[in-house]
Each structure stands twice: as C-alpha cells, then as structure tokens.
Amino acid sequence: MLSYCSIEYLLVFLPVVFLGYQILPQTARRYFLLAASYGFFWYLSGPLVVWHVAVCLCVWLVGLRLQHLLDARGLQLKEAERSARKGIRAAYARRMSRWVIVAGVVCFGILLSLKYTPFFTENLNSLFRHLGLHLQLRVPSFAVPIGISFYTLQAMSYVFDVQKEKLQAERNLLRLTLWLSFFPLLMEGPIARFGATAEQIWNVPRIKGENFQKGLWRILYGVMKKMIVADRVNTAVELLYTEYASYDGGMVFLAAVLFTVQEYLEFSGTIDIVIGTGECLGIFLPENFNQPFFSKTISEFWTRWHISLGAWLKDYLFYPLSMSEPLKKLTKKCRTRFGNHYGPLVTSSIALFAVWLFNGLWHGAGWSYIFFGMYHFALIVTGNLLAPVVIGFCEKHKINRRVFPYQLFQMIRTAILVAIGEMFFRALSLKHGLEMFMIMIRHASVRSFADGTWLKLGMDLQDYLIVAAMIVFVFVISLLKERGCQVREQLYRRPVIVRALVTAMLISLVLLFGAYGTGYVPVDPIYANF
Amino acid sequence: MKYLKQILPWFLTLLLLAGMLYLLSILTGPKNNTQEAGHDAWAAYGFEAEAPDSIDMFMLGDSESRTSISPMELFHNEGITSYCCGINSNILCEVDDMLHLVLKEQHPKLIILECNVIFSPFDWKDALETTTARIFPVIRWHNRWKTLTPEDFTSIPDYTSVEVRKGYYHSTYADPAPPFLLDRYMEASEDREPLDGINRWYLKKIAATCRKQGISLVLMSMPSVKNWTSLKHNTCADLAAELDIPFVDLNEMREEIPIDWNLDTRDRGDHLNNDGMKKVCTWLGPWLKEQYALEDHRGDPAYDATWTDMYEEYVEWIS
Numbered sequence: 001m002l003s004y005c006s007i008e009y010l011l012v013f014l015p016v017v018f019l020g021y022q023i024l025p026q027t028a029r030r031y032f033l034l035a036a037s038y039g040f041f042w043y044l045s046g047p048l049v050v051w052h053v054a055v056c057l058c059v060w061l062v063g064l065r066l067q068h069l070l071d072a073r074g075l076q077l078k079e080a081e082r083s084a085r086k087g088i089r090a091a092y093a094r095r096m097s098r099w100v101i102v103a104g105v106v107c108f109g110i111l112l113s114l115k116y117t118p119f120f121t122e123n124l125n126s127l128f129r130h131l132g133l134h135l136q137l138r139v140p141s142f143a144v145p146i147g148i149s150f151y152t153l154q155a156m157s158y159v160f161d162v163q164k165e166k167l168q169a170e171r172n173l174l175r176l177t178l179w180l181s182f183f184p185l186l187m188e189g190p191i192a193r194f195g196a197t198a199e200q201i202w203n204v205p206r207i208k209g210e211n212f213q214k215g216l217w218r219i220l221y222g223v224m225k226k227m228i229v230a231d232r233v234n235t236a237v238e239l240l241y242t243e244y245a246s247y248d249g250g251m252v253f254l255a256a257v258l259f260t261v262q263e264y265l266e267f268s269g270t271i272d273i274v275i276g277t278g279e280c281l282g283i284f285l286p287e288n289f290n291q292p293f294f295s296k297t298i299s300e301f302w303t304r305w306h307i308s309l310g311a312w313l314k315d316y317l318f319y320p321l322s323m324s325e326p327l328k329k330l331t332k333k334c335r336t337r338f339g340n341h342y343g344p345l346v347t348s349s350i351a352l353f354a355v356w357l358f359n360g361l362w363h364g365a366g367w368s369y370i371f372f373g374m375y376h377f378a379l380i381v382t383g384n385l386l387a388p389v390v391i392g393f394c395e396k397h398k399i400n401r402r403v404f405p406y407q408l409f410q411m412i413r414t415a416i417l418v419a420i421g422e423m424f425f426r427a428l429s430l431k432h433g434l435e436m437f438m439i440m441i442r443h444a445s446v447r448s449f450a451d452g453t454w455l456k457l458g459m460d461l462q463d464y465l466i467v468a469a470m471i472v473f474v475f476v477i478s479l480l481k482e483r484g485c486q487v488r489e490q491l492y493r494r495p496v497i498v499r500a501l502v503t504a505m506l507i508s509l510v511l512l513f514g515a516y517g518t519g520y521v522p523v524d525p526i527y528a529n530f
Numbered sequence: 531m532k533y534l535k536q537i538l539p540w541f542l543t544l545l546l547l548a549g550m551l552y553l554l555s556i557l558t559g560p561k562n563n564t565q566e567a568g569h570d571a572w573a574a575y576g577f578e579a580e581a582p583d584s585i586d587m588f589m590l591g592d593s594e595s596r597t598s599i600s601p602m603e604l605f606h607n608e609g610i611t612s613y614c615c616g617i618n619s620n621i622l623c624e625v626d627d628m629l630h631l632v633l634k635e636q637h638p639k640l641i642i643l644e645c646n647v648i649f650s651p652f653d654w655k656d657a658l659e660t661t662t663a664r665i666f667p668v669i670r671w672h673n674r675w676k677t678l679t680p681e682d683f684t685s686i687p688d689y690t691s692v693e694v695r696k697g698y699y700h701s702t703y704a705d706p707a708p709p710f711l712l713d714r715y716m717e718a719s720e721d722r723e724p725l726d727g728i729n730r731w732y733l734k735k736i737a738a739t740c741r742k743q744g745i746s747l748v749l750m751s752m753p754s755v756k757n758w759t760s761l762k763h764n765t766c767a768d769l770a771a772e773l774d775i776p777f778v779d780l781n782e783m784r785e786e787i788p789i790d791w792n793l794d795t796r797d798r799g800d801h802l803n804n805d806g807m808k809k810v811c812t813w814l815g816p817w818l819k820e821q822y823a824l825e826d827h828r829g830d831p832a833y834d835a836t837w838t839d840m841y842e843e844y845v846e847w848i849s
Contacts, residue, residue: 007655209536462676496539504546512554512672517659518570519673 003525004187004273005226010219013040014277017183021281022207029204030178037183041146044187048145051110056177059155060170062103066162067169069096096163103159111152114142119365149362150189151180153312158194160316167195175202182283184274188267188527190288190308197285205282213499214488215279220506221477222272227514227522228470230266233258234515234523235458241426244436247453249444252436254454256423260415261471263422264292266526267306291478293418296410298379301418309362313355321351341388349381356380367430375421466513551666556686557678558671563689568674574628576693577613580836582635586824587612590628591644592620593699597801598644598752598780598810601696602844605837608815609826614697616644621652622732623660629739630664640822641740645751645766645777646758648733649723657728692836700804700848707755707791707799715755715799716781722768723761730769737773746822749777753789753806755799786813804848 003009017036024032041049073092077085121139128135158176162169170176179198240247240255247255271288278285288307295301302310321327327347335343360373394401401407420437427433448454455461480487491502516522560569563576574596577585587610589595596616604610615628625647632638663669674682707715740747749770751758758781770777780787787809791799794806802810818824827833 007658011658209539213539460676496542500539500542500546503543504550507547508550508554511551511666511668512558512675514672517670517673 003226003522004184004270004277005223005522010223014280018207018280021204026204026206030202031174033183033201033204034174034178034181037178037181037186040183041181041186045143045145048143051114051145051148052151052181053177055107055110055151055155056173056180058106059103059159059180060173060176062099062159063162063169063176064171065099066096066159069099070162070165100159100163104156107152107155107159111148114144115148116361116365117142147186147188150191151186153191153309153362154185155180157191157312157316161194170194170198178202184277184285188270188274188525189306190271190274190286191312192286192308197283200283207280208282210492211282212280213503214492215276215281216503217488217491217506218276218279219273220276220503220510222269222274222276223510223514224470224506225265225269225272225474227510227516229467230262230269231520231522232463232467232515233262233459234521237262237426239457241428241432241436244432244439247439248448249440249442250446251448251453252423252440253419253444254448255426255436256419256440259426260419260422261467262523263426263526265470265474266523270525270527291482293415294411294478294482295414296407297383297414298376298417299383301414302376302380309359313359317358318351318355321354322348327351342385345381345384349384352377352380363425368424368427368433371430371433372421372425375424379417379421470513548666551668554668555666555671557668557682558674559667559687560671560674561681561685561687562691563693564691568671568677571617572691573693573695573697573699574615574617575631575689576691576697577615577632577636578689579692580613580636581832583637584833584836585611585613585636586638586827587640587642587818587822588629588632588636588638589614589616589642589644589697590625591616591642591647592650593618593801594646594752594754594757595642595644596697596699597701597796597803598807599642599814600698600700600807600811600848602694602698602837602841603808603811604815604818605827605833606841607811608819608824609828610815610818610824611827611833611837612696614699616697616699619650620647621650621656622647622729622736623652623657626732626736626739627660627664629736633739633743637743638745639824640746640748640818642748642750643736645749645762645779646754648729648749648766648769649725649762650729651726652728654728657732692840694840694843694847698807700807701796701801702804702849703796704793704803704805705796705798706793707795711755711799712791716758716760716763719760719764721761721764723759723765725765725769733769734773737775747775749775751779751781752810753780753787753802755791755795757800780810780813783813 013036017033020032020036021029038049041052069092073088076088076092080088118139118141121137125136125139128137158167158170158180161167175198176194179192179194179201182192182197182201185192237255237259240251240258244252244255268289275285275287286308290304290307292301292305295304327350330350331344331347334346337343338346356373356377357370358373359376360370363369363372391401393399399406423436423440424430424433427436454464459467477487491499560567560572563569563572563579565572569575577588587604589599589601589612593616596614596618599612599614601610601612601614604612615632617624617628625643629641659669737747749766751763751766758779763779763781766777766779789795789802789806789809794802794809796803819826827837829838
C-alpha cells in the first residue's frame with residue numbers, strides 16, 4: 001500500500017504538488033489541490049472514490065438544508081411571541097434532527113455496510129449455530145475505500161457543527177469537498193474540523209520559505225520515526241504475534257512493548273508527515289499527539305493520543321449523551337444516593353461505555369477491537385472509582401503525589417497498561433490476545449532474554465540499539481515540547497548553514513539507518529485501514 | 531538578490547547532503563570484494579580485482595547465468611577469459627548498472643545476456659534506487675553500519691580479491707526435475723511472454739551501450755525446465771530481431787547439449803549443477819571461438835597468476 005513515507009509520495013507526488021501549487025495563481029491552487037487530492041484517492045482506492053463523493057454530496061445537501069431550517073427558525077423566532085418561542089425551537093430541533101439522522105444513515109450506513117457487514121454476518125451465523133438454527137447467511141466481502149472511518153467522522157462533525165450553529169453551512173460544494181478530501185488528511189487523519197481548517201485549505205497562500213523549511217523538518221522527523229523504528233521492528237512484531245505460543249511471558253511482554261513502540265512511531269510519524277505537508281503549503285492542521293507517554297493516567301493518555309478522535313468522541317458522543325435528559329435525571333438521583341463523587345460517575349460511566357464501544361468498533365470490525373475499547377473503559381472507570389481511595393491512602397501514609405518519583409511511577413504504570421491494551425489490539429483475534437495475556441502471566445520469565453531468544457526475532461543487537469537510540473531522540477524532543485520549547489522555531493532562528501546542516505543530517509540519518517532495501521518489508525500504515 | 535537569498539539555503543542543503551552521502555558511501559562501502567569485508571555479491575564483483583582489459587567476455591544475468599557457465603572451464607578448454615557477473619534474483623536495471631561498472635576498466639569483445647533476467651519484474655522505484663545507489667553507494671550498503679570496523683573509518687574501497695571461480699556458482703548436488711515440469715518443458719506455442727515497458731527500455735539501453743562501445747551482445751537462455759518456456763523463447767526471438775542481435779536458446783539445443791534432467795540439475799530443474807555446466811561449456815567454448823574469434827590466452831604469462839595457476843585451486847573447489 002502507498003504510504004506517506006513511500007518514494008511515490010515523497011519524491012513524486014509531493015514535489016509535483018508543491019511545484020504546481022507554487023506556479024499556479026491563487027484562485028487556481030484550490031482546484032489544483034482538489035484534483036491532486038482526488039488523484040491521490042483514486043491511486044489508492046480506484047473507483048471506490050464514489051463513496052467519498054456520495055458522502056460529500058450528502059453532507060453538503062444536509063448542511064444546506066439545516067442552514068435553511070436555521071434561517072427559517074431565526075425569522076420565525078423574531079416574529080413570534082415570547083411564549084411561542086420554545087415550541088418553535090423544539091419543532092425546528094426535531095426537523096433538524098431528522099436531517100442529521102439522514103446524514104448519519106448515509107455516512108455511517110456506507111461505513112457500516114462496507115466495513116462491518118462481514119463482521120456482523122459472521123457473528124449472526126455464529127449465533128444461529130449456537131441457537132441450533134440451520135440458517136447461515138453468506139458472508140459478503142467489500143472493498144473499502146482508504147480512510148473511510150476518518151472522513152466519515154470528519155463529515156459528520158460538519159453536520160453536527162452546522163446543527164449546533166457552530167458554523168454556517170458551506171454553500172460551495174467544491175470547498176466542502178476539498179476539506180473532506182485534502183490528501184494529507186485522507187489516510188490517517190487527523191480528523192480535522194471544518195471551522196478550523198476549511199478556510200485555510202481553500203484560501204491557500206503562496207509557499208513561504210519559513211513554512212516550507214519547518215514543514216520539511218517535520219516530514220523528515222516523521223520519516224525517521226517510521227523508517228528507522230516502525231519498519232525495523234516489523235519482522236519481530238509479525239513473528240511474535242503469530243508464533244507467540246512458542247515463547248515465554250518475557251517475549252510476549254516484549255511483543256506488547258515492541259508493537260506499542262511501532263504503533264506510536266508509525267502513527268505519530270505519519271501524522272508528522274501529514275502536518276509537515278500541510279505546513280509546507282502554509283496550512284496548519286490540528287495536532288494528533290501531545291507526548292502521550294508522559295500521561296499519568298489512562299484518561300490523560302486519551303487526551304494526548306489520537307487527540308482528534310478523542311475530541312470527536314467527547315464533543316459528538318460523550319457530551320450529547322451526558323447532557324441528555326434521561327442521564328441528567330439519573331445524575332440527580334445518583335448524586336443524592338451515592339454522593340457528589342460517585343453519583344455523577346454512574347451516569348458518566350454510561351456515556352463512557354458508549355464512547356469506548358464506539359471507539360473500539362471504529363478501530364476495526366472485530367471482537368479484539370471491542371475488547372480494546374472495553375479494556376480502556378474498565379481502566380478509566382476503575383481509575384475514577386479508586387481516585388478517592390488512592391488520595392486517602394497517600395495522605396494517610398504521607399506520600400507526596402507531586403514528587404517526580406511518584407509521577408514517574410504513574411507514567412510507567414500507564415505505559416504498561418497501554419502496552420497490554422495494544423497487545424489485544426494487535427493480536428490476530430481476541431482468543432489469541434487472551435492466550436498471549438495468559439502466557440505473559442503464567443509463564444512470566446526472563447529466560448528468553450538470557451538465552452538470546454530476543455536476538456532471533458529478525459532483529460539483531462544493533463537493531464535494538466538503533467531503536468533504543470531513536471526512542472531516546474524522540475523522548476528528548478518530546479521532553480523539550482512538553483517544557484514549551486519550540487524546537488523547529490529555535491532551529492529556524494539559527495544561521496542558514498546550521499539549518500542546511502540539520503536538513504542534510506536528517507536526510508542522511510534516514511538513508512543510513514532507515515530499514516529499507518534487502519531484508520526489510522515496510523509496514524503498511526497501521527491506521528490507514530481504519 | 532532576493533531570489534538568490536531564497537535559493538541559497540536549499541543549494542547549501544543539497545551541497546551538504548551530497549557531501550555527507552559521499553562520505554557515508556565511502557564509510558559503508560565494503561573495503562574489498564570479500565564476504566569478510568561485508569560484500570553481499572562478492573563473487574559477481576570479483577572482476578574488479580582482475581587486471582584491466584584482461585577479460586574478453588562477460589556473462590550478465592541472474593542465477594541462471596552463474597550456474598550454467600564456468601569461466602575457468604572455458605579458459606582451461608579454449609583459453610577464453612570470461613567472467614560471470616550473475617546475481618541471484620537480478621533485475622535488468624541492476625544488469626545495466628553492472629555493465630557500466632564492467633566498462634570502467636574492462637573492454638570485452640562479447641557480452642552474453644542470460645535471458646531469464648529479461649523477464650524479472652521491477653518498477654521505476656527499483657530503477658531509481660539502482661541509479662541513486664550508483665551515485666551514492668550508501669543507498670545500497672547502508673545496512674553495513676551494523677558491522678563497521680575501525681578499518682572502515684581509515685580505508686577506502688579497493689577490490690583486490692581475485693575470485694577463483696570467476697563468478698561461477700558450483701554445485702555437485704543432483705536433485706532431479708519432476709516429471710510434470712519435464713512434460714511441459716518447451717511445449718510448442720505461438721504465444722509471447724508479456725514484457726513490461728521498463729524491461730524493454732532497459733534491454734534497449736543495454737544493447738545501445740554495447741553497440742556504442744563496439745561490444746557484441748548475445749541473448750542466450752541457459753537450460754532450465756523450471757524457468758524457460760516457448761513463450762519466453764518467442765518474445766526473446768522478437769526482441770533479438772528488433773535489436774538486430776543474435777539469440778541463442780540452449781533449451782532448444784538438446785542434441786548439442788544433452789542435459790540429463792535427472793543428473794544435471796541441483797534443484798529440480800531450476801539450475802544446472804557442475805555436470806550440467808560442463809555440458810554447456812563443452813559446446814559453448816568452440817562456438818564462441820568460431821563465432822567471435824575470442825583469443826586463446828593459455829600460455830600467455832600475463833594470465834598465469836590469476837588464470838593458469840588458479841585452475842588447480844578451481845578444480846579443488848568444484849569437486
């Protein structure tokens with residue numbers, strides 16, 4: 001599969017886009033970007049691009065309809081008596097909800113049909129078998145367009161935002177389409193909001209030297225993450241996840257850690273390339289990672305990891321559910337019965353359950369993904385429940401929760417819990433994931449590290465060392481960012497020779513230490529299939 | 531001035547990058563054409579250790595070429611100096627690259643291009659990688675960072691290890707070809723094996739290079755029941771006619787080269803073993819002399835050290 005790290009993208013597609021973009025007048029650039037984006041989409045998904053066009057058309061029409069209703073409501077409210085306004089609002093809210101449902105049915109309908117029908121059919125067949133029914137449905141198989149889960153959420157965020165009057169509906173179909181198809185966002189997000197990005201993408205400026213230089217550094221940083229680490233550990237990850245039964249708990253734990261490293265550096269590396277591409281063009285896309293492994297709790301982790309998905313779920317699922325009338329009433333009841341801490345927890349847990357079920361399913365059509373969602377749900381709820389107990393325990397035993405050792409303990413604990421979750425996420429099935437977990441617990445051992453098994457996974461000592469060195473490099477950059485240091489900003493203020501040296505060194509490091517050529521198979525973009 | 535100010539940083543970046551890649555290429559490149567020095571195709575590159583202008587014929591291609599012809603055998607029988615530059619699973623852009631390397635210090639009279647490589651698929655990315663690696667070898671040797679020694683930091687690549695087998699890959703093992711392969715071996719057909727545009731382009735490029743250098747080019751397919759078909763034969767015949775070069779299909783010469791597919795193959799009809807190679811060389815030597823008047827270097831003192839004196843060692847190797 002073509003990735004943002006491939007020769008096609010970096011050495012052919014991007015230069016052509018940059019060149020075309022720069023030589024065209026501003027009014028033509030937006031159409032050029034649109035053509036380039038659909039060309040990119042076509043290259044990856046061929047005729048499946050029609051599904052994307054259908055989604056664009058649907059949300060554009062629904063948006064216009066919602067705007068029409070909002071305008072009509074505004075007029076009626078102006079003329080109506082105060083006592084009648086509530087009724088008008090309710091009537092229009094119902095009508096608008098119907099149109100939102102139409103958009104939801106079309107957008108999520110396409111997503112569910114293409115991506116989830118085989119999963120649901122298989123489970124139905126399994127259910128029929130268990131019930132002793134002689135009914136077996138044919139399991140269909142559909143080709144799925146690239147990034148369908150990303151652009152579906154992005155499209156629906158536009159509809160919700162129009163409904164909530166956070167933005168005016170877009171009258172120009174091409175403008176909406178460009179925002180929904182902008183090529184850097186297509187494969188792995190981030191899930192951009194119309195209000196924050198559409199204007200930038202449409203009214204694109206000329207390429208500026210500063211933006212281009214900084215964007216290029218960001219792209220190179222992403223390429224380093226992907227090619228030096230993610231592609232290098234791929235052989236070991238493949239082997240450990242398919243042959244886990246032949247290894248002890250130590251190696252299974254290594255599998256969990258290696259995949260977590262691979263996934264983080266592949267996904268965040270791709271996002272670096274995506275954001276860097278945008279920056280080169282003068283378009284500033286939203287961040288998707290904020291040093292997630294500095295998180296002290298799982299809740300915090302999900303505000304730092306895949307931020308755009310977390311924000312989407314919070315804004316369009318968690319809040320609407322929490323603020324719904326039935327849950328509000330339930331909160332009131334629970335507050336009186338269980339107190340101010342545990343009372344609201346009950347209702348927020350109901351909303352959280354829906355969020356994590358959706359999150360799990362969004363990642364893929366499989367029980368392992370649902371389990372992944374539920375695992376994080378359980379960890380967050382447990383964390384919330386135990387929070388007062390932990391605070392009480394620390395106060396009683398005079399443990400200072402603000403000192404670095406305690407916070408380091410929290411970070412390591414969170415990272416381990418995340419790695420275990422990622423193991424279920426990567427496992428070939430939920431059954432495999434559970435088996436791996438049991439091996440990790442029952443056969444916990446460091447023998448495989450002592451007898452050299454860890455060096456027979458397609459990675460030699462030098463591979464581990466370069467991976468470790470790159471992790472340290474990423475850690476240092478993350479630490480600087482965490483402390484508010486803008487590394488690229490600082491670098492850009494240096495003399496030209498230093499900037500040139502940094503660029504040349506980054507490219508040289510990729511070419512020297514990158515896992516490419518004989519013996520390496522580049523890992524497919526992990527999130528592109530979601 | 532403003533334009534210059536915009537261009538300067540990027541020009542400087544490219545200059546520094548080129549410098550870094552040049553230095554890294556020297557650092558990572560194997561310092562000799564030996565396995566110990568970290569060369570992954572040391573046998574094929576052994577010609578670089580031969581005296582300049584000493585080799586009259588080169589065989590280019592994939593594993594079929596390096597298992598079917600032994601230069602030492604041709605030298606011992608006919609006095610022809612040749613070298614096998616075949617590399618396993620080779621592709622045409624790599625063959626083209628190898629040809630350019632060969633022509634740096636050698637001026638052969640004849641190049642035999644083994645035809646199986648013509649059909650090996652590759653794309654523009656492979657071609658780009660090969661071309662870039664020619665300019666900056668670090669692209670090819672970058673993985674050697676793992677095995678760098680202090681010597682790598684203090685010396686430059688210098689290939690001096692003379693290869694006894696001159697690129698030939700010997701095997702005494704015999705594993706008969708399965709009957710189903712023999713049944714369909716060279717089944718008559720009028721169809722053609724499809725050939726990608728990029729393969730055709732590189733073949734024309736190789737032919738043009740040879741023509742420009744005054745080198746005779748021959749397309750030759752080595753016996754292989756697994757790899758060779760009438761379809762490939764037909765395509766090669768068309769290509770040879772189009773490029774006006776000879777095409778010799780050893781798979782069709784069963785009387786002149788009586789390969790016994792029970793005894794003369796090392797891997798079920800894929801490649802020949804020593805016995806198969808000897809049959810090929812017995813026919814090929816006189817044919818080359820007759821067709822291309824290649825010089826007999828036996829008795830020439832200039833060839834004593836690297837050819838005549840090495841024959842005994844070669845015999846030991848292959849037995």
